[in-house]
Amino acid sequence: MSQTVDRALRILPLLAEGPANLEQVAARLGVHKSTALRLLRTLHEHGMVYRQQDQRYRLGTRLFALAQQAAENLDVREIAHPHLAALNERCGHTVHLAVYEDGEVLYIDKVESRYPVRMYSRIGKPVAITVAAVAKLLLADLPEPERRAVAERLDYPAYTARSTPNAAAYLDELATVREQGWATDFGGHEESINCIGAPVRGTDGRAVAACSVSAPNVVVGTAELLELLPLLRRTADAISAEYSGTTPPPLQKAKP
Amino acid sequence: MSQTVDRALRILPLLAEGPANLEQVAARLGVHKSTALRLLRTLHEHGMVYRQQDQRYRLGTRLFALAQQAAENLDVREIAHPHLAALNERCGHTVHLAVYEDGEVLYIDKVESRYPVRMYSRIGKPVAITVAAVAKLLLADLPEPERRAVAERLDYPAYTARSTPNAAAYLDELATVREQGWATDFGGHEESINCIGAPVRGTDGRAVAACSVSAPNVVVGTAELLELLPLLRRTADAISAEYSGTTPPPLQKAKP
DNA sequence: GCTGTCGTTGCACTCTGTGCAACGACCGTT
DNA sequence: AACGGTCGTTGCACAGAGTGCAACGACAGC
Numbered sequence: 001m002s003q004t005v006d007r008a009l010r011i012l013p014l015l016a017e018g019p020a021n022l023e024q025v026a027a028r029l030g031v032h033k034s035t036a037l038r039l040l041r042t043l044h045e046h047g048m049v050y051r052q053q054d055q056r057y058r059l060g061t062r063l064f065a066l067a068q069q070a071a072e073n074l075d076v077r078e079i080a081h082p083h084l085a086a087l088n089e090r091c092g093h094t095v096h097l098a099v100y101e102d103g104e105v106l107y108i109d110k111v112e113s114r115y116p117v118r119m120y121s122r123i124g125k126p127v128a129i130t131v132a133a134v135a136k137l138l139l140a141d142l143p144e145p146e147r148r149a150v151a152e153r154l155d156y157p158a159y160t161a162r163s164t165p166n167a168a169a170y171l172d173e174l175a176t177v178r179e180q181g182w183a184t185d186f187g188g189h190e191e192s193i194n195c196i197g198a199p200v201r202g203t204d205g206r207a208v209a210a211c212s213v214s215a216p217n218v219v220v221g222t223a224e225l226l227e228l229l230p231l232l233r234r235t236a237d238a239i240s241a242e243y244s245g246t247t248p249p250p251l252q253k254a255k256p
Numbered sequence: 257m258s259q260t261v262d263r264a265l266r267i268l269p270l271l272a273e274g275p276a277n278l279e280q281v282a283a284r285l286g287v288h289k290s291t292a293l294r295l296l297r298t299l300h301e302h303g304m305v306y307r308q309q310d311q312r313y314r315l316g317t318r319l320f321a322l323a324q325q326a327a328e329n330l331d332v333r334e335i336a337h338p339h340l341a342a343l344n345e346r347c348g349h350t351v352h353l354a355v356y357e358d359g360e361v362l363y364i365d366k367v368e369s370r371y372p373v374r375m376y377s378r379i380g381k382p383v384a385i386t387v388a389a390v391a392k393l394l395l396a397d398l399p400e401p402e403r404r405a406v407a408e409r410l411d412y413p414a415y416t417a418r419s420t421p422n423a424a425a426y427l428d429e430l431a432t433v434r435e436q437g438w439a440t441d442f443g444g445h446e447e448s449i450n451c452i453g454a455p456v457r458g459t460d461g462r463a464v465a466a467c468s469v470s471a472p473n474v475v476v477g478t479a480e481l482l483e484l485l486p487l488l489r490r491t492a493d494a495i496s497a498e499y500s501g502t503t504p505p506p507l508q509k510a511k512p
Numbered sequence: 513g514c515t516g517t518c519g520t521t522g523c524a525c526t527c528t529g530t531g532c533a534a535c536g537a538c539c540g541t542t
Numbered sequence: 543a544a545c546g547g548t549c550g551t552t553g554c555a556c557a558g559a560g561t562g563c564a565a566c567g568a569c570a571g572c
Contacts, residue, residue, distance in 0.1 A: 002298040003559065004529065008261040009302040016325040022550060032531050037551070042258040046265040050357055055550075059326035061355070061362045065381060067323030069272040070315040078308070143368075244320075259528065260560065278519060288562050293520070311519075 007031060008039045012059065015049060019056040076200065076209045077109045080239045084111050084211060087235045091228050093215040097200075098127055099208065100138035103150050105129050113215070130156050130164045131188035133197030134210035140178040141199065141207035147174065160191045182233060183210075184226075192217045194225050198236035202244055211236055263287060264295045268315065271305060275312040332456060332465045333365050336495045340367050340467060343491045347484050349471040353456075354383055355464070356394035359406050361385050369471070386412050386420045387444035389453030390466035396434040397455065397463035403430065416447045438489060439466075440482075448473045450481050454492035459500040467492055 007029055014020065014028055026036035040057055043049040047062030077097060084095045088111040097109035105127040129135040139147055151167045151174070164170045177183045185195040197212035213232055215225055263285055270276065270284055282292035296313055299305040303318025327333060333353060340351045344367040353365040361383040385391040395403055407423045407430070420426045433439045441451040453468035469488055471481055 001294050001301065002260060002264070004258060004260040005264040005295060005298040006301070008258070008264070009298070009304065012322055016322055023548090033550075034532085034552080035530060038257050038529080039261060042261040042265070044358075045257065045262070046268075047358060047360075048265065059322065061326065061357050061360075061364065063319065063323045063326045064364065065362065066268055066272050066315065067320045068381065070319065279517090289519075290521080290563085291561060294560080 004039075007035075008043060011036075011039060011043060012048065012063075015057055015059050019052060019054075019058040021056045025057065076239070076243060079242050080200065080209065080211065081109060081111075083235050083239045083242075084109060087111075087211075087213070087231065088113075090231065091213060093213050093219070093228075096134060096212045096214065098132075098134035098138065098210050098212070100135075100142070103153070105132065105135040105138055107134075108209070128157075128159065128189045130154055130170060131159065131185050133183040133185045133195045133212045136174060136177045136183040136185075137197050137199045137210040138207055140174040140183075147171070159189050160187055162187045162191075164188065182229060184222075186222050187217075194220075194222050196225055196229055196232060198229075198233045199240075200236050200243060201240045208243065209239075211239070260295075263291075264299060267292075267295060267299060268304065268319070271313055271315050275308060275314040277312045281313065327364070332495070332499055335498050336456065336465065336467065337365060339491050339495050339498075340365060343367075343467075343469070343487065344369075346487065347469060349469050349475070349484075352390060352468045352470065354388075354390040354394065354466050354468070356391075356398070359409070361388065361391040361394055363390075364465075384413075384415065384445045386410055386426060387415060387441050388468075389439040389441040389451045390468045392430060392433045392439040392441075393453050393455045393466040394463055396430040396439070403427070415445050416443055418442065418444045420444065438485060440478075442478050443473075450476075450478050452481055452485055452488060454485075454489045455496075456492050456499060457496045464499065465495075467495070 010029060011025060014025065020028075022033055022036055022040065025040065026033045029036055029039075040049060044051060044057075044060070047060045047065075049057045050060040051057055076099065080097050084097060088095045092113065094113040095111040096107050098105050098107050107127060127135050129139070139150060142150065148171070151170050154167065154170070156164055156166050156170070158165070164173060181199065183197045185193075185197075187194060189195075193214060193216050195212050195214040197210050199207040200209040200211060202208040211232070213225070213228055266285060267281060270281065276284075278289055278292055278296070281296065282289045285292055285295075296305060300307065300313075300316070303316045303321075305313045306316035307313055332355065336353050340353060344351045348369065350369040351367040352363050354361050354363050363381055363383060383391050385395070395406060398406065404427065407426050410423065410426070412420055412422050412426070414421070420429060437455065439453045441449075441453075443450060445451075449470060449472050451468050451470040453466050455463040456465040456467060458464040467488070469481070469484055
C-alpha cells in the first residue's frame with residue numbers, strides 16, 4: 001500500500017540473511033543508492049538496523065527488544081480461546097486452560113460442557129495442584145530445583161483414594177508426565193470426574209500453559225475419554241504454534 | 257529522515273505496549289485515521305502487525321522471526337551462552353550478557369537464578385545505563401569522544417541513594433572501571449540488588465560484550481559476591497578467547 | 513429505528529520521496 | 543605522489559506518492 005514503507009520493510013528480511021552494504025541493498029531493492037541510504041537512515045534512527053564498523057548494515061537490537069516486549073504482553077488466553085471453543089464444539093465436554101504462577105496453578109479460561117452434568121470450577125481459581133492434569137503438566141516442565149521445592153512445600157490432601165499421597169509419588173508422576181507429554185487425572189480430585197491434559201509450549205519449548213478436557217464418569221468412562229487424547233493434543237499443538245508465531249494463524253479475509 | 261517510514265516505525269513500539277485500535281494509533285501518531293490505516297496495512301502485508309478478531313492491531317509474527325534472525329547474527333551470544341550457563345551452574349545466581357549499540361546497552365542473554373528470589377530483567381530490554389555494571393564496562397571501552405558524548409547526553413535518574421548522580425561522577429567511575437577491568441553495581445539500581453561484571457573482548461581488545469552476576473542482598477552480601485569475581489573473570493576471558501578464535505573454540509562433547 | 517462509534521473509501525492538493533549527477537573519502541596500484 | 547577505482551554522501555528539480563478531508567457503511571446499544 002505505501003511504497004516507501006514497503007521498500008523500507010523489504011530491507012529487513014534482506015539484512016536478516018546477513019550484513020550488506022549500501023549498494024547491495026539498493027540493488028536488491030531496485031532503487032537508487034540515495035534512496036536506499038535514506039531508508040536505511042530512517043531504520044537506523046529507530047534502531048531497526050545497525051551499522052557495523054565496516055559500514056555494512058545488519059539487523060538492530062531494537063527488533064529484539066520489541067519482540068521480547070510483545071511476547072510478554074502476549075495473552076495465551078486470547079490465542080487459545082478459539083481453539084478451546086472448537087475443541088469443546090467437537091467433544092462437548094468442559095475444556096480448561098491453566099497457567100503456572102509463583103507456585104500456584106490457575107485456571108485462566110474455561111469452556112463449559114454442553115452436557116447437563118458438569119464439573120465445578122471457576123476461572124482464576126487455584127487448581128488442585130497435586131492432582132489436576134494441567135497442574136502436573138505445568139510442574140513437570142519447571143526447572144528441576146524449583147519443581148522439587150514446590151513439590152516438597154505442598155500439602156497432599158486426600159481428596160479421594162486416588163489422590164496423590166505425597167511429594168515422592170508426585171515427583172514420580174511428574175517424571176512420567178514429562179516423558180509422555182500429556183497427563184491424566186482419573187478421580188484424583190472428585191471420585192466421579194476424569195480429566196486429560198496437554199501442554200501449550202512457547203518458542204523455547206517450555207510449557208506456558210496447559211489445557212484439559214474433563215468429564216464426569218456418568219457421561220464418559222476413562223477409556224472413552226482417552227480416545228479424545230489425539231484431538232486434545234492437536235489442539236494444544238495448534239495453540240503452541242500460534243503462540244510461538246510459527247503459524248501466521250489469524251486467517252485474514254482474502255480480497256475478493 | 258523519511259517521514260512515512262518514520263511514522264510507520266513509530267507504530268511498532270506503540271503496539272508493543274499492547275493491542276490498539278485504529279483511532280488510538282492515529283491519535284498517538286498525530287495523523288489522520290486514513291493515514292494510520294494505510295501505514296498499518298503496509299505493516300500488515302509484511303507481517304509486522306497482526307489484526308486480532310476484535311480488529312485491534314498487535315505486533316505480528318514476522319517481527320518475532322526477524323528478531324530471531326537478528327539474534328542469530330549476534331554470534332557473541334551463541335558463543336557465550338554455554339559459558340554463562342556453566343557460570344550459573346556453579347554460582348546459582350542470575351547471569352546476564354549485554355552489548356552496546358548506538359548509545360544504548362541491551363541485555364541479549366540471561367540465565368535465570370536458581371534461587372527463589374530473583375531480580376527482574378528482560379532480554380532485549382535497555383539496561384539502566386548509568387548504574388549497571390555491564391553498562392559501565394561497555395562505555396568505559398568506547399573511544400573517548402563518544403564516551404564523553406554519551407555520558408553528557410544521559411539522564412542520571414536517582415534510582416537509589418547510590419545511583420550515579422551526574423556525568424562527571426560517571427566518567428570518573430568509567431575511568432576506574434577501565435583501569436581495573438571489572439565493574440560493580442552495589443544497589444545503584446535496586447537498593448537490594450548487587451551485581452559484578454566483566455568484559456568480553458574481541459581480537460582488537462575492545463569490549464564487544466559484557467557479562468555479569470546479579471544477586472539480591474538477602475541471598476549473598478557484597479563481600480560474598482566479590483568472591484565470585486575470579487570465576488566471573490575467567491568466564492569472560494574464556495568467552496573472549498573463543499570469540500577471538502584463540503581457542504579452538506567449540507569443544508564438542510565426544511560421542512560415547 | 514435511531515444515534516453514536518469506528519473502520520473504510522475516493523478525491524484533490526501538495527508535500528515528500530525520488531533519481532540524477534557531481535562530490536569526496538578511502539584504498540590499492542604503478 | 544599521482545592515479546583510477548569503489549563506495550558513501552549531498553543538493554536539487556520534478557513528479558509521483560502520501561496526506562487530510564468528508565462522506566459512506568457496518569455495527570452495537572439504547
